[in-house]
Amino acid sequence: MVSSAQLDIPQAIICRYNKIAAAKTLDPVFSPSNGVDSKAFAHALAQPDDDSLGAPVGVYVHLPFCPVRCLDCDNNTSIAHDPAAIDRYLDNLEREVALTVDTTGSGRRLQQLHLGGGSPNYLSDRQLVRLMSILDRHFKIDADTETSLDANPNNASLSQLALLHGLGFRSISFSVHDLDPGVQLAIGRLNSLDKIRDVFDSAREVGFDTVSTDIVYGLPRQNARSIERTMRNLLDLSPSRISCFAFTRATNERTHQRAIDPKDMPSLADKMALFNSIVQGLSSDYVWIGLDSFAKPGDPLSEAQAQHRLRKNWLGYTQLPPSDLHGFGTNAISDLRGYCVQNHLQIGPWQSAVAQGQFPIRGGVKLSGKDRQRRDAITELMCNMELHDYAALFDNDDQQPSTWTDYARDGLLAITGERMTITTHGRYMLHEILNTSSPAHIF
Ligand code: SF4
Structure with missing residues (x-):
């Protein structure tokens, strides 16, 4: 088995931070009890905002359909075998987009x-064309819009990828998780290396600029040898970017994970060592981006990080300037005009709200100016590993000073004068805590 000794992080700290990370959830942020509901959000959207009026915006569309459920899945999805269910979803998506642009104005440029x-990419060709025509009708998508999608390699084909490229997508990320057959069997997610290689080649052939992937660590049956094989195969594929996610078996929240045999799960120390193997395996060919992503040298993210202008929004690391973000579909997050809200998670409540002409919000938070400063400070720390003036972190919250002081006491942060930096140990231990989602996990 792998050992965490090479990292020299005390076992007690590994356990403590894994527990903190496992307990972190976005539920309190988007709880209906925060008082931000559909009406409050509609009111906020209707207020003129001089800063954002006419400025380009970001759009996220959530498409919660998959052919089968992977056992390690943490995403909000449903298993659909009836194309009519996806058609109905697109009907409601069209209503939701129209509801938003009726309030904010149509034709805004997407950055x-x-x-x-x-x-x-489980949507049929016809459905993908329809989806893009909905967005095209209401927003301005041009050659400078950064267009990307997540894709399931098992649903991808040369003709589908050509269609997606023709529809304007320039960046694609094939979700892989792990390339070892034993690990794939344990998570019920079978993607042969030949198939993955084929879709990577096809995406490049049709002209995608960025072909990326992900890797998940802490999966059942992962060990030092399996992760090394996966890393070798991954390097052969030469993805533009690799996002790295931690897996925690959470059988109460995600009952399908009960099918994973707990005896197959790596220990916490092994999990840490697996992450270390990924970092070491990628270090000669990739730049470590923020806390948990990797990009080829020369990639816009690598350059942005080198120039201290890397940012993070709900869509991930970005070199783009901050903008309003509209989220459409179940589970989607909107972050604009000081509000951060999430749509209903399940299709039923989402669709019935939209059918009644209401924003399908399950809950959210209104951020004060100080909250936003604090969030920006945490995000900057995550992106650039340092903060020149950490005072913003300690504003208006009694709990936070002790949290950051704890991190410093445990060697995860270094504080010199007004400057705070994330240490190497901190980069390993804090990414799950600060990054379950983004921006900055809303504290
Ligand atoms: S892991 Fe991805 S492909 Fe698998 S069920 Fe979840 S969303 Fe679908």
């Missing part, structure tokens, strides 16, 4: 568009 899920 960023991302399709996530689920498996966005």
Whole structure:
């Protein structure tokens, strides 16, 4: 078995931070009890905002459909075998987009568009064309719009990828998780290396600029040898970017994970060592981006990080300037005009709100100016590993000073004068805590 000794992080700290990370959830942020509901959000959207009026925006569309459920899945998705269910979803998506632009004005330029899920490319060609025509009708998508989608390799084909490229997508991320057959069997997610290689080649052939992937660590049956094989195969594929996610078996929240045999799960120390193997395996060919992503040298993210202008929004690391973000579909997050809200998670409540002409919000928060400063400070720390003036972190919250002081006491942060930096140990231990989602996990 792998050992965490090479990292020299005390076992007690590994356990403590894994527990903190496992307990972190976005539920309190989007709880209906925060008082931000559909009406409050509609009111906020209707207020003129001089800063954002006419400025380009980001759009995220959630497409919660997959052919099968992977056992390690943490995403909000449903298993659909009836194309009519996806057609109905698109009907409601069209209503939701219209509801928003009726309030904010149509024709705003998109600086960023991302399709996530689920498996966005589980939609048929006809449905993908329809989806893009809905967005095209209401927003301005041009050659400078950063267009990306997540894709399930098992649903991808040369003709589908050519269609997606023709529809304007320039960046695609094939979700892989792990390339070892034993690990794939344990999570019920079978993607042969030949198939993955084929879809990577096809995406490049049709002209995608960025072909990326992900890797998940902490999966059942992962060990030092399996992760090394996966890393070798991954390097052969030469993805533009690799996002790295931690897996925690959470059987209460995600009952399908009960099918994973707990005896197959790596220990916490092994999990840490697996992450270390990924970092070491990628270090000669990739730049470590923020806390948990990797990009080829020369990639816009690598350059942005080198120039201290890397940012993070709900769609991930970005070199783009901050903008309003509209989220459409179940589970989608909107972050604009000081509000951060999430749509209903399930299709039923989402669709019935939209059918009644209401924003399908399950809950959210209104951020004060100080909250936003604090969020920006945490995000900057995550992106650039340092903060020149950490005072913003300690504003208006009694709990936070002790949290950051704890991190410093445990060697995860270094504080010199007004400057705070994330240490190497901190980069390993804090990414799950600060990054379950973004921006900055809303504290
Ligand atoms: S393909 Fe992705 S979203 Fe769909 S079930 Fe598997 S992990 Fe979840």
